[in-house]
Amino acid sequence: MVQDLGMDYAQLGMLIGLYDLPGVFLAFPGGLLGRRFGDKRVVVAGLGLMAVGGLLMGASYSYPQAAAGRVLSGMGAILLNVLLTKMITDWFIGREIVLSLAILVSSFPFGLGLALLTLGPLAAALSWQTVMRLTAALCVAALVLVVAVYRTPPVANSGQPARWAGFRLSRRELGLVALAGAIWALFNTGLVTLPSFGTGFLLSVGYTIAAAGALISVMAWIVIPSVQLGGYLAERFRRPNVIMIACFFGAGLATCLVPYWPYRLALCIALGLLFGPPPGVILSLPAEVLRSENRGPGMGIFYTCSYSGMVVLSALAGLSRDVTQNPAAPLVFGGMLLFLAIFVLGLFRALQSRNVGMSTAQSEGWTGG
Numbered sequence: 001m002v003q004d005l006g007m008d009y010a011q012l013g014m015l016i017g018l019y020d021l022p023g024v025f026l027a028f029p030g031g032l033l034g035r036r037f038g039d040k041r042v043v044v045a046g047l048g049l050m051a052v053g054g055l056l057m058g059a060s061y062s063y064p065q066a067a068a069g070r071v072l073s074g075m076g077a078i079l080l081n082v083l084l085t086k087m088i089t090d091w092f093i094g095r096e097i098v099l100s101l102a103i104l105v106s107s108f109p110f111g112l113g114l115a116l117l118t119l120g121p122l123a124a125a126l127s128w129q130t131v132m133r134l135t136a137a138l139c140v141a142a143l144v145l146v147v148a149v150y151r152t153p154p155v156a157n158s159g160q161p162a163r164w165a166g167f168r169l170s171r172r173e174l175g176l177v178a179l180a181g182a183i184w185a186l187f188n189t190g191l192v193t194l195p196s197f198g199t200g201f202l203l204s205v206g207y208t209i210a211a212a213g214a215l216i217s218v219m220a221w222i223v224i225p226s227v228q229l230g231g232y233l234a235e236r237f238r239r240p241n242v243i244m245i246a247c248f249f250g251a252g253l254a255t256c257l258v259p260y261w262p263y264r265l266a267l268c269i270a271l272g273l274l275f276g277p278p279p280g281v282i283l284s285l286p287a288e289v290l291r292s293e294n295r296g297p298g299m300g301i302f303y304t305c306s307y308s309g310m311v312v313l314s315a316l317a318g319l320s321r322d323v324t325q326n327p328a329a330p331l332v333f334g335g336m337l338l339f340l341a342i343f344v345l346g347l348f349r350a351l352q353s354r355n356v357g358m359s360t361a362q363s364e365g366w367t368g369g
């Protein structure tokens with residue numbers, strides 16, 4: 001793609017980040033749209049936008065065309081992510097909320113691992129445009145499944161008209177859910193640094209495309225069970241802070257070591273284990289601080305902050321390679337982001353502990369303070 005579209009690596013990083021750019025503007029309205037039109041309808045619309053955007057990318061032969069397709073796909077993904085998280089919370093609040101969110105999140109490394117094993121070789125054998133069309137077809141298949149299978153939980157009020165009441169979030173809710181979104185942005189950008197820029201580094205040290213994709217996919221495949229195991233352990237032992245801090249530190253260190261330590265398979269295995277436990281715990285943070293009637297808009301704020309951060313950080317990761325002319329620079333940058341997540345988590349907990357009493361959301365279900 002860099003060759004065909006005439007990009008540099010900063011533009012590649014921006015193309016990655018453009019997927020998240022609509023979240024800056026659409027995540028909060030997306031939560032309100034779910035309240036107004038129903039979660040299921042908005043999710044179906046999101047999958048439709050993802051499919052159309054993928055087809056547009058598959059037909060593009062210039063950077064602006066690819067960017068337009070990427071933004072359109074991102075708009076659909078924003079609606080999908082905001083509403084899926086809210087839908088799972090509606091089904092499982094007060095029960096296995098962390099484990100259920102962990103199972104949801106495990107779909108991300110599953111898709112990532114499948115893509116790393118298949119899409120690179122397919123693009124080499126056919127074209128990257130064909131790969132974009134294939135992923136668009138998968139979005140259509142997911143749309144059909146949602147229409148056929150999903151049903152609204154009995155206690156949810158989605159699908160009924162609602163006032164635009166999202167601005168009734170308190171300053172406490174806004175501040176804490178924004179910090180939770182920042183943690184999610186730092187974690188996700190650190191996670192995708194290796195799949196996004198690790199292949200380029202491995203090619204620079206003699207790997208083939210297939211070998212580099214297979215090595216990095218080891219991390220993604222291990223993440224799938226470790227996400228669910230991490231959610232179970234968090235529910236079982238109620239030590240979310242310990243889980244997050246240990247995993248952030250270990251994953252940050254391992255990511256920084258990938259360019260410099262020859263035992264890269266061991267590092268990818270370690271990263272698969274370390275990236276697994278935090279997602280379910282991080283996604284449960286908004287449920288700790290949001291009142292039940294504010295979950296939709298609150299998750300919109302959460303994703304607005306996380307997507308804003310991911311857009312900027314992804315571009316900075318690519319820029320770090322252009323500035324240093326070093327293929328290892330984005331990996332070190334990604335590792336540093338995971339260290340920074342520890343600091344932001346500490347700030348979240350410190351501000352959370354300053355509030356007297358417990359929110360309605362906390363009294364409903366599992367809390368991690």
